């Protein structure tokens with residue numbers, strides 16, 4: 001997992017005076033698009049997170065390759081980014097290791113902390129296989145039940161509430177990292193979970209938010225490989241009405 005953090009961004013947004021909000025949002029969106037393209041070209045996944053702190057899943061890539069993204073930002077934008085890369089047996093631990101690399105180098109708002117780059121491992125067995133499991137969640141019939149039916153403000157709140165319930169549950173119960181990725185989709189990077197774990201997560205969201213999710217699961221050497229399998233499994237959910245698909249194939253991959 002990689003954490004991409006804009007250096008001293010808070011102070012920058014108000015220097016020499018508070019900058020126009022739409023200029024900040026355009027910069028943040030363009031930086032995320034840059035990150036998504038950069039990691040996508042290398043079969044990774046990117047999540048916009050809080051925009052000033054973005055997350056990437058870059059299994060299968062040499063950690064040093066993230067320095068090229070720092071160079072790209074330096075050459076094309078008015079800000080710079082620090083990058084921490086973490087490797088561990090769970091996504092939360094990997095992101096924690098990446099986070100600590102940046103925190104150890106100083107505050108995100110330190111005026112003398114620029115383009116930190118750090119790589120860390122946490123409790124990684126010597127023979128660990130570079131595998132990643134992706135679970136692609138989707139609200140069942142979001143178009144019919146929300147988009148075409150309710151006030152857009154309420155549709156957004158319903159999907160965001162379900163996302164928060166899912167992401168919190170997966171983080172607390174399974175050291176997974178989940179992000180809203182648009183529409184009614186949430187993508188989670190998980191350890192190797194069984195079908196019962198995903199069923200428990202979907203049940204939790206239904207009971208907490210009255211939103212019905214379906215999920216396709218995939219695993220592979222890169223986020224894209226795992227995510228593509230997860231999307232195919234999700235298509236089977238849509239076609240057959242099943243809620244969980246792909247876990248058995250993932251388990252067989254062991």
Ligand SMILES: Nc1nc2c(ncn2[C@@H]2O[C@H](COP(=O)(O)OP(=O)(O)OP(=O)(O)O)[C@@H](O)[C@H]2O)c(=O)[nH]1
Nearest residue numbers: 138139140141142143144181182183184185231238
């Ligand atoms: N990021 C991302 N967004 C997607 C993907 N597929 C669909 N979306 C988003 O999800 C929205 C709803 O699309 P669907 O999930 O196909 O619509 P639905 O009504 O939920 O239909 P079913 O999922 O078949 O029940 C779209 O408008 C997109 O914004 C995907 O693979 N990735």
